[in-house]
Amino acid sequence: MTTIAVLGAGKIGEALLSGLLQAGRAPDRLLFTERHPERSAELSRRYGIRGTDVATAAAEADVLVVAVKPQDIEPLLTELAPAVGPGTLVVSLCAGLPTALFERRLPEGVPVVRVMPNTPMVVGEAMSAISGGRHAGPEHLTLVAELLGSVGKVVRVPESQQDAVTALSGSGPAYFFYLVEAMIDAGILLGIPRAVATDLIIQSAVGAATMLRDSGEHPVTLREAVTSPAGTTIMAVRELERHGVRAALLAAIEAARDRSEELGREHERD
Ligand SMILES: NC(=O)C1=CN([C@@H]2O[C@H](COP(=O)(O)OP(=O)(O)OC[C@H]3O[C@@H](n4cnc5c(N)ncnc54)[C@H](O)[C@@H]3O)[C@@H](O)[C@H]2O)C=CC1
Numbered sequence: 001m002t003t004i005a006v007l008g009a010g011k012i013g014e015a016l017l018s019g020l021l022q023a024g025r026a027p028d029r030l031l032f033t034e035r036h037p038e039r040s041a042e043l044s045r046r047y048g049i050r051g052t053d054v055a056t057a058a059a060e061a062d063v064l065v066v067a068v069k070p071q072d073i074e075p076l077l078t079e080l081a082p083a084v085g086p087g088t089l090v091v092s093l094c095a096g097l098p099t100a101l102f103e104r105r106l107p108e109g110v111p112v113v114r115v116m117p118n119t120p121m122v123v124g125e126a127m128s129a130i131s132g133g134r135h136a137g138p139e140h141l142t143l144v145a146e147l148l149g150s151v152g153k154v155v156r157v158p159e160s161q162q163d164a165v166t167a168l169s170g171s172g173p174a175y176f177f178y179l180v181e182a183m184i185d186a187g188i189l190l191g192i193p194r195a196v197a198t199d200l201i202i203q204s205a206v207g208a209a210t211m212l213r214d215s216g217e218h219p220v221t222l223r224e225a226v227t228s229p230a231g232t233t234i235m236a237v238r239e240l241e242r243h244g245v246r247a248a249l250l251a252a253i254e255a256a257r258d259r260s261e262e263l264g265r266e267h268e269r270d
């Protein structure tokens with residue numbers, strides 16, 4: 001059975017570990033590294049999995065999943081380069097960082113797969129997009145698709161689309177959380193107790209998401225079905241249009257894509 005080590009067990013690293021455990025992976029086939037000892041101890045306690053150092057992880061694991069912030073990649077690559085063998089698959093979850101950066105810094109021939117997941121991985125509902133680097137063969141992409149398929153949906157994309165994917169689905173959950181937060185505030189504005197407003201909005205979000213996924217209908221059709229002539233919804237839609245919410249989303253997601261590209265450029269000459 002494949003042994004997987006997560007290098008950098010923060011929010012997304014923990015989401016992956018917990019998702020893989022929930023999907024039935026054996027705890028003794030999972031490892032992690034974490035620079036903060038208290039965090040490491042807490043994760044071992046919570047999940048019954050072993051924290052270790054990068055050299056041990058590289059020696060024991062078949063798959064090394066890099067989950068540090070893009071800004072922290074340099075010291076990690078310096079540690080990893082002498083430790084990683086040609087038979088090990090390196091999977092990067094880092095926003096913006098191209099596979100070419102890893103290929104430059106790791107021994108020749110090490111296969112690298114770039115992935116953009118998202119945090120709903122923690123409930124088995126991740127959306128992950130995967131792209132292979134120069135030395136990644138179909139068997140590596142199949143292995144990564146299988147791993148991430150156990151914690152959500154997987155799509156293969158050309159690496160040139162990964163910055164856009166990062167802006168759409170990588171950051172995407174944050175936009176929905178932001179919307180829910182704002183809608184709960186609207187409930188407060190209208191005098192509804194916070195706990196009730198929270199239940200109303202979260203269940204509406206879950207219901208709408210399930211319809212989007214399961215009905216096969218276009219979002220426009222679903223929205224039109226809620227929008228009665230001279231009714232309440234159209235009054236709200238008029239305000240959303242007046243305040244440029246659609247344009248704001250287009251600009252926001254474009255800005256996120258630009259930042260992903262910039263994170264990659266910051267490491268271009270390393
Ligand atoms: N949070 C999210 O929604 C998503 C994050 N990502 C990517 O995942 C990566 C991690 O993001 P988060 O989990 O949000 O960040 P985070 O800051 O929560 O986690 C990073 C972890 O790495 C540890 N770390 C840093 N350098 C280390 C080293 N040399 N050795 C061992 N541990 C080290 C830190 O202590 C921290 O716990 C980033 O590259 C981000 O772009 C990708 C998709 C979604």
Ligand SMILES: O=C(O)[C@@H]1CCC=N1
Nearest residue numbers: 095166169170171172
């Ligand atoms: O905000 C970030 O940079 C990371 C990448 C995608 C989601 N969170």
